[in-house]
Amino acid sequence: MSKIITVSREFGSGGRTIAKRVAEKLGIACYDQEIIDKIAKESGFCEEFIREKGEYANTGSRFFNALSAGYANGLSLQDRLWIEQERIITELASKGDCVIVGRCADVILRDKAQCLKVFIHADMQKRMERIVNVYGETEQPTERRLKDKDKRRKAYYQYYTDTAWGDVNNYHLCLDSGVLGIDSCVELIVSAYNKLG
C-alpha cells in the first residue's frame, strides 16, 4: 500500500511550497498542477473550470455557477468533476508514494492508502504578506478575499466529503507555517513521514 502525504492548507499559508519541498526531500512525486492537467486531458473540462470547481464551492461568478449547475446524466458538472477527480487521485496514489496537495485527497484515500494527513495554516497577517512577497501581487489582498477563499474550500470539502476542513481531529499533523517557518514545516513533515510504520 502506498504511503501518501496529503497537504490541506489555508490560502496563502505556503502549503503548496511546503508540499513540493517535502516531496523533493523524500524523492517522491508531488501532485498539484499535475492533477488539473490530467483531469483536463482525460475529461475535457477546461483548466480554469477544474481549478475553480475542483476545490471551491460556488463563488459569485454567474458564468461558473450557471455552468456548474448544468446537469448531464442526472449529475451537475461539478459532481462529474468530483467523480473524475476522485478517480484520478486514486489512480495517482496507487502508483506509489507521493505528496498530494488539497482536493480532498485525505478523504478520497482514506481506505485506499496509508496517509499522513497534514494541515498548514498561518495567521491572517502572515498570509497576506506571503501573497504579496511570493506571488508578487501588487495590491495587498484583503482579509475578505482570504476568508472567502478559505470559506469556499471549507464548504466544498464539507459538501463532497461530509467532513470538517481544518478540524484538528481530521489531521495527524497541523502546522502554523507563520510561526514555525517554511523550512521547519518541511523538516517536521519529512520526519513524521519517515517514522510512520
Add this chain to the structure above:
Amino acid sequence: MSKIITVSREFGSGGRTIAKRVAEKLGIACYDQEIIDKIAKESGFCEEFIREKGEYANTGSRFFNALSAGYANGLSLQDRLWIEQERIITELASKGDCVIVGRCADVILRDKAQCLKVFIHADMQKRMERIVNVYGETEQPTERRLKDKDKRRKAYYQYYTDTAWGDVNNYHLCLDSGVLGIDSCVELIVSAYNKLG
C-alpha cells in the same frame, strides 16, 4: 524572554507523558503536578479542588459546585483559583525555559513569553486503550466519560480565556499521538522548539 512549550491535550492522548519527555530531552523544567502543589501551598485550596476546578468547568458533583459557587470578595472560589493559577504560571514561566501542561498556560503567557503552543489529540479508541494500558484502570472507560472530560476542559478554557480550546488556529503544532506515536511526537516538538528563533 523565556521560551516556553505549552501542551494542551485531549484526555487520554498521552499529552502529559509527551510533555515530560520533551522537557527531559531539552533539559528544562516541566510543570504539571508542580503547579497544583504550588497553588495548594500558597493559596490554601485543597489539591483535589485545584485539580478539578483549575481545568474543568462544572461537573455534576453537588459538593464542588456548591463550593465553587461560594463568593468571597465578589469573586467565586473558582475565579479566585483562576487568579492564583494565572499568577503562579506567570511566575514559573519567568524563571526560565520550561514545559507547562494544560491550565490555559498558552493564553496566560500570550504576551509574557515566547511560546510554542502544542495540542495533542488522538481518536477515541486509541485514548480508551491508553487509559487502560497506562493507568491500569480495570474497566474500559466509556466514550461518554472521555467526551465529558474534554467538554468540560473546553468549557473552562472558553470561559476563562475567551478562546476556543482545540481550534487548530490557536496552536502552532497539533499532533495525533495515536497515529504518530508518543516517541515521534516528542521528537517533533523538540525539533520545532529548537528551530524557533
